[in-house]
Amino acid sequence: MGILDKKLSLRNRSKMLVGIWEDEDKLVEATSALVHDGVHIHDIYTPYPVHGLERIIGARRSRLARVAFLCGLTGFILMTTMIWYMYVLDWPVNVGNKPVRFTPSWIPVMFEGTVLCTAYGMGFFFFWRNRLLLGVKNDLLDDRQTDDRMVIAIECVEGMNESDVLNTMKSNGAVELRELNHGVQTTI
Amino acid sequence: MIHDSLIRERLVTGDKTAADVTRDIARPILNQPTKSWKIGFTLSLIFLGIFGISLFNTIWTGIGVWNINKTVMWGWDITNFVFWVGIGHAGTLISAVLLLFRQKWRMSINRSAEAMTIFAVVCAAMFPVFHMGRVWVGYWALPLPNAFGSLWVNFNSPLLWDVFAISTYFSVSLLFWYIGLIPDIATIRDKVKTKTAKFWYGFFSMGWTGSTRTWARYELISLILAGLSTPLVLSVHTIVSTDFATSIVPGWHTTIFPPYFVAGAIFSGFGMVATLLVVARKVMNYENYITIGHLEAMTKIIMVTGSIVGIAYLTEFFIAWYSGVEYEQYAFINRATGPYWWAYWSMMSCNLLAPQVFWFKWARTTPWFIFIMSIVVNVGMWFERFVIIVTSLHRDYLPSSWVMYSGSLTEIGLFLGTFGIFFTCFFLFAKYMPVINMAEVKSILRNRE
Numbered sequence: 001m002g003i004l005d006k007k008l009s010l011r012n013r014s015k016m017l018v019g020i021w022e023d024e025d026k027l028v029e030a031t032s033a034l035v036h037d038g039v040h041i042h043d044i045y046t047p048y049p050v051h052g053l054e055r056i057i058g059a060r061r062s063r064l065a066r067v068a069f070l071c072g073l074t075g076f077i078l079m080t081t082m083i084w085y086m087y088v089l090d091w092p093v094n095v096g097n098k099p100v101r102f103t104p105s106w107i108p109v110m111f112e113g114t115v116l117c118t119a120y121g122m123g124f125f126f127f128w129r130n131r132l133l134l135g136v137k138n139d140l141l142d143d144r145q146t147d148d149r150m151v152i153a154i155e156c157v158e159g160m161n162e163s164d165v166l167n168t169m170k171s172n173g174a175v176e177l178r179e180l181n182h183g184v185q186t187t188i
Numbered sequence: 189m190i191h192d193s194l195i196r197e198r199l200v201t202g203d204k205t206a207a208d209v210t211r212d213i214a215r216p217i218l219n220q221p222t223k224s225w226k227i228g229f230t231l232s233l234i235f236l237g238i239f240g241i242s243l244f245n246t247i248w249t250g251i252g253v254w255n256i257n258k259t260v261m262w263g264w265d266i267t268n269f270v271f272w273v274g275i276g277h278a279g280t281l282i283s284a285v286l287l288l289f290r291q292k293w294r295m296s297i298n299r300s301a302e303a304m305t306i307f308a309v310v311c312a313a314m315f316p317v318f319h320m321g322r323v324w325v326g327y328w329a330l331p332l333p334n335a336f337g338s339l340w341v342n343f344n345s346p347l348l349w350d351v352f353a354i355s356t357y358f359s360v361s362l363l364f365w366y367i368g369l370i371p372d373i374a375t376i377r378d379k380v381k382t383k384t385a386k387f388w389y390g391f392f393s394m395g396w397t398g399s400t401r402t403w404a405r406y407e408l409i410s411l412i413l414a415g416l417s418t419p420l421v422l423s424v425h426t427i428v429s430t431d432f433a434t435s436i437v438p439g440w441h442t443t444i445f446p447p448y449f450v451a452g453a454i455f456s457g458f459g460m461v462a463t464l465l466v467v468a469r470k471v472m473n474y475e476n477y478i479t480i481g482h483l484e485a486m487t488k489i490i491m492v493t494g495s496i497v498g499i500a501y502l503t504e505f506f507i508a509w510y511s512g513v514e515y516e517q518y519a520f521i522n523r524a525t526g527p528y529w530w531a532y533w534s535m536m537s538c539n540l541l542a543p544q545v546f547w548f549k550w551a552r553t554t555p556w557f558i559f560i561m562s563i564v565v566n567v568g569m570w571f572e573r574f575v576i577i578v579t580s581l582h583r584d585y586l587p588s589s590w591v592m593y594s595g596s597l598t599e600i601g602l603f604l605g606t607f608g609i610f611f612t613c614f615f616l617f618a619k620y621m622p623v624i625n626m627a628e629v630k631s632i633l634r635n636r637e
Binding site: 024043044045046047048049050053054057059062064065068082083086087090091093095103105106108109111112113115116118119120122123126127129130131132133134135136137138139140143144145146147148 | 205206207210331339340341342343344346348349352353356359360363364367370371374375377378379390391392393394395396397398399400401402403404405406407408409412413416419420423427627628630631634
């Protein structure tokens with residue numbers, strides 16, 4: 001598994017059913033109906049976030065928040081260690097003969113470093129987890145899926161009644177149905 | 189239960205569909221530049237040229253070409269630094285704080301405000317960097333081991349906190365802005381026709397497809413980044429205020445500075461957002477997206493923050509008297525009645541009095557008037573920083589050191605030149621990137637509750 005793993009590419013899937021919607025409410029209804037029928041939805045592509053879809057298709061809750069906490073903790077430890085090393089261990093600065101130890105004046109730098117590590121650590125994890133990388137080729141099922149159309153992609157598995165799935169999609173407002181075979185789409 | 193609201197006014201008017209949003213907002217990117225864009229861009233380049241000449245003069249001759257001296261060692265440079273940093277704060281406020289408060293009206297204006305943040309911070313950074321004089325050793329401000337032994341940076345100094353704060357703020361704002369841009373870059377990628385444009389938008393869209401799982405993570409990262417940016421934005425201007433407040437200069441040594449600076453930053457930032465958006469909505473035909481409702485919401489924030497700043501001015505005066513410290517008292521009397529009285533009263537009238545006009549609905553809903561007022565706010569906030577810095581420094585404890593100060597031609601050129609940097613970047617951004625967040629706006633077309 002990796003960010004450039006070709007097996008993950010939609011172009012290399014053996015057979016998929018693709019439904020296109022233009023209405024958000026109908027898309028949500030269709031998704032619920034398909035899940036209710038026990039169909040495993042590979043993914044749904046929308047031009048804007050449609051709330052609740054990820055819960056309907058049973059996507060696992062993101063662990064970004066935990067990653068953010070761990071990155072923040074790392075940043076905090078790094079900055080505290082850095083200041084302690086420079087300010088206490090390597091070159092203790094004599095300010096009015098006061099003992100050289102933690103002072104509130106460390107806090108701004110510790111805070112900024114913590115925020116920086118949290119943001120960039122989380123950002124890196126976000127890009128990695130979503131397989132987003134500068135220059136990566138996109139896998140679009142429809143040219144308008146980033147504009148005004150919504151796409152449901154279903155991977156055909158053994159035992160799946162394709163005509164039932166297509167009927168469910170059609171009766172729930174799909175404006176177009178397609179079949180995807182090794183990167184080649186045909187309208188049904 | 190989700191349903192279309194019958195009561196709330198629509199945030200996007202004109203019965204737009206998702207396809208309309210893409211078409212309207214991507215129009216400047218997909219078409220040739222308009223005449224007004226070309227004129228604006230040329231003007232910005234002229235100002236950029238002024239910046240180049242002034243900077244060359246500063247580096248080639250040295251900062252002796254500035255009029256700062258041993259008494260007024262901070263003049264136009266740090267005034268301009270604080271001015272631009274302040275402007276840079278509204279972007280994060282709109283993106284982060286309003287997101288946390290679920291204020292959906294932010295969606296039409298957050299993109300340009302975030303862009304404004306980044307360009308303003310670049311302009312701000314110019315001043316302390318070139319004030320160092322020997323800019324080629326600017327990296328000494330970083331905690332690096334150096335060639336002269338293990339002498340490290342001073343963690344007790346607010347100037348060092350500034351280095352960390354501004355660079356963190358810039359980096360995090362850039363990440364926030366870019367993550368928000370990816371879905372829209374993908375939309376443009378799928379609309380452009382030329383091979384070069386397809387390549388570049390494809391490159392920066394990182395293979396975005398709009399997968400449901402990606403959207404879920406996108407919304408989560410936006411929320412966490414907003415939660416991080418909110419204390420960050422407060423910390424950055426608090427730290428900028430401690431550049432002054434930790435000193436013993438009369439007029440600077442006050443505990444009110446952090447909240448007063450933060451309110452001032454939001455005030456000036458919204459002033460600049462209003463300046464840009466009142467023009468942009470007209471020139472780019474975005475009146476259905478940046479509606480009068482948006483302008484009204486911004487003017488209300490301007491009025492509230494202007495009043496907070498006004499109360500801070502009055503509190504400072506009261507505390508100076510109440511403290512019984514004669515140096516402090518003189519600093520404030522000198523501000524209001526001394527040789528820089530004109531700057532003080534410009535500040536008071538632009539920042540405290542002028543925004544009170546927004547109590548009237550007409551003032552809040554008339555774009556040309558909002559534009560004029562936004563300029564007044566910008567002028568007022570520049571004067572605020574000038575008053576704080578110059579009036580406090582030019583007469584402090586030792587009367588034999590008292591001097592007058594006014595900016596030299598090079599200092600004025602540098603300030604005007606930063607407008608060149610700012611607007612050149614903004615015009616390029618408006619030409620090549622969607623000025624309004626298309627994906628987010630599409631999600632609020634139906635006014636859901």
